[in-house]
Amino acid sequence: xxxxxxxxxxxxxxxxxxxxxxxxxxxxxxxxxxxxxxxxxxxxxxxxxxxxxxxxxxxxxxxxxxxxxxxxxxxxxxxxxxxxxxxxxxxxxxxxxxxxxxxxxxxxxxx
Amino acid sequence: xxxxxxxxxxxxxxxxxxxxxxxxxxxxxxxxxxxxxxxxxxxxxxxxxxxxxxxxxxxxxxxxxxxxxxxxxxxxxxxxxxxxxxxxxxxxxxxxxxxxxxxxxxxxxxxxx
Numbered sequence: 373x374x375x376x377x378x379x380x381x382x383x384x385x386x387x388x389x390x391x392x393x394x395x396x397x398x399x400x401x402x403x404x405x406x407x408x409x410x411x412x413x414x415x416x417x418x419x420x421x422x423x424x425x426x427x428x429x430x431x432x433x434x435x436x437x438x439x440x441x442x443x444x445x446x447x448x449x450x451x452x453x454x455x456x457x458x459x460x461x462x463x464x465x466x467x468x469x470x471x472x473x474x475x476x477x478x479x480x481x482x483x
Numbered sequence: 484x485x486x487x488x489x490x491x492x493x494x495x496x497x498x499x500x501x502x503x504x505x506x507x508x509x510x511x512x513x514x515x516x517x518x519x520x521x522x523x524x525x526x527x528x529x530x531x532x533x534x535x536x537x538x539x540x541x542x543x544x545x546x547x548x549x550x551x552x553x554x555x556x557x558x559x560x561x562x563x564x565x566x567x568x569x570x571x572x573x574x575x576x577x578x579x580x581x582x583x584x585x586x587x588x589x590x591x592x593x594x595x596x
Contacts, residue, residue, distance in 0.1 A: 405582040412582040415489075415573055423582060461526075468581050469485065469514070469538060473526040 374399045374466050378474035385452055386482050393447040393477045395462035400440050407436050407447050408461040452481045487588035489574050495594045504591045506557040506574030514579040515557040520571040533579045564595045
């Protein structure tokens with residue numbers, strides 16, 4: 373069974389810093405990997421989707437990379453802002469309906 | 484309205500009550516999902532409906548009963564729940580494909596007393 377791990381579980385950084393969130397998965401047979409943002413008590417907002425044939429995707433200050441063979445993905449956030457404070461989840465898709473989630477990294481950006 | 488909507492946003496119920504959660508998607512998708520998010524645990528897939536037929540059930544207790552009357556609406560009927568069922572219930576939708584992303588609703592925060 374696919375297992376997804378996110379390290380660290382929590383991270384605090386001062387405003388303006390660049391940071392990297394990590395995601396690893398045990399089975400490299402994936403269709404794609406998706407990064408989400410979740411604010412407290414709220415639903416998930418999709419940030420980036422990387423297909424298995426791609427190496428990275430960029431959206432604004434966010435850049436996600438995928439190394440399928442090693443079972444790793446990173447989410448790079450440039451010039452962090454207090455509004456970036458949230459929990460970041462990664463999820464890998466292994467079939468038409470199977471999406472496996474990590475437990476998330478809770479990010480706090482300190483003004 | 485756009486995207487995926489869920490009602491109610493908050494629900495408190497006793498163990499003997501019967502209630503229903505509702506999800507509606509306005510994205511033209513043909514697959515809908517129910518997820519459960521408990522504290523400090525990964526999201527768990529509960530049910531999938533694709534083209535209005537249930538295609539997967541991850542051994543969810545029978546006190547949870549899904550219904551998908553059409554491709555835009557999804558319900559989760561609840562009866563005789565337990566306190567450990569308290570969680571955030573999230574609905575999602577997508578186009579049925581291995582490559583398409585899922586879009587999530589805001590969730591229903593359920594508390595079972």
